[in-house]
Amino acid sequence: MSENGITIVSGYPRSGTSLMMQMLAAGGMPVLVDEFRKPDEHNPRGYFEYARALNLGGKDETTDWVADARAKAVKVIAYQLQHLPATFEYRVIFMKRKIAEVLASWSKMGLTRADVKLSEREQILAFKTEYAIYEARLVRQKNVRVLFVQYNDLLASPREQIARVREFLGASLDVEAMRAAIDPALYRNRL
Numbered sequence: 001m002s003e004n005g006i007t008i009v010s011g012y013p014r015s016g017t018s019l020m021m022q023m024l025a026a027g028g029m030p031v032l033v034d035e036f037r038k039p040d041e042h043n044p045r046g047y048f049e050y051a052r053a054l055n056l057g058g059k060d061e062t063t064d065w066v067a068d069a070r071a072k073a074v075k076v077i078a079y080q081l082q083h084l085p086a087t088f089e090y091r092v093i094f095m096k097r098k099i100a101e102v103l104a105s106w107s108k109m110g111l112t113r114a115d116v117k118l119s120e121r122e123q124i125l126a127f128k129t130e131y132a133i134y135e136a137r138l139v140r141q142k143n144v145r146v147l148f149v150q151y152n153d154l155l156a157s158p159r160e161q162i163a164r165v166r167e168f169l170g171a172s173l174d175v176e177a178m179r180a181a182i183d184p185a186l187y188r189n190r191l
Contacts, residue, residue, distance in 0.1 A: 006066065006088050007073040007169065010081055011095030012127075014102050016151035017075050019182065020095055021048030023162070024073045026181040027173030032074040045183070049075050057083035078134050090144045091169060094134070097151035099127040158182050 007029065009020045022045055025031045036051035050069075053076050055061040063085045076084065084090065100120070138146040147168040154161040162178050 004070040004089075006069045006071075006090050008081070008084070008090050008092045009073055009075045009095065010078050010092055011097070012078055012102055015097040016095040016149070016154065017077075018045070018047050018049075019151070019154070020093055020149065020165075021073060021075050023165075023178040023181045024173070027162075027166075027171075027175070027178040029169070029171060029173060030072040032069045032072045045181075047075075053080070056080040078130075081134070082137070086141075086143055088143065092138055092144055092146040093165060093168070094138065094146055094148050095151055096131065096148055099124045101152075102127070155182065 007024070009017050009024070011017050021031055021033070025033075025048065031048060032050050032053075033048050034050055036054075037047045037049050050065075052061070052065045053074050056063070056076060057080055063083065066085055066088060070088070078094070081092070135146075135148070138144055145168070147164065149161055149165065158179050159175070162173075162175055165178075166173050166175070
C-alpha cells in the first residue's frame with residue numbers, strides 16, 4: 001500500500017472505533033477529525049469523528065473530502081464503507097465487539113428503535129449475518145486490506161493487539177502511548 005493510502009477505522013457504533021482512533025492518534029498517526037461531536041458521558045474522551053464521513057451515502061453528500069484523508073486515519077461506520085470511492089487504497093481496521101454488549105450500549109444511549117420487534121437472540125443473529133456480509137465484501141475488494149480487531153481482546157491483551165495493528169499498518173507507532181490510551185474503566189456494558 002502506498003504512503004497515500006487511507007486508514008479507515010470501522011465497525012458498528014459502540015464497538016471500539018473511537019478507542020482505536022484515540023490509540024492511533026496517541027501513537028503518532030495523523031487523524032482526520034473535527035469538533036463536530038463533543039465528548040459526553042458515553043464517550044468522555046471523544047468520538048474522534050469527521051462529520052462528512054458520517055454522512056457518506058447521504059443525499060447531496062460528495063466524497064471529495066476522501067482525498068484529504070490520504071496518509072491519515074478516519075472513522076467510517078460499517079454500513080457506510082460501501083460509499084467510499086474505489087479510486088483510493090484503504091487499510092481498514094474493523095472493530096468487532098460482543099454483539100450483546102453493543103446492543104446494551106445502544107440501549108443506554110437511546111440508539112435502539114422502538115419499532116423493532118426482534119428478540120435479543122434475533123438481533124444478535126442479524127448482527128452476525130451483517131458482520132459476515134461486511135467481512136466478505138471487504139476481503140473481496142482489491143483496493144482494500146483489512147484487519148479485524150476484537151474490542152474485548154484489545155482490552156484483555158493490549159500489547160498483542162497493538163502489535164497486530166502496527167504490523168498491519170507498517171507504521172512505527174508509539175506502543176506505550178497507544179496502550180496508555182486504553183482506559184479499562186471505560187469498558188462498560190460488559191456481558
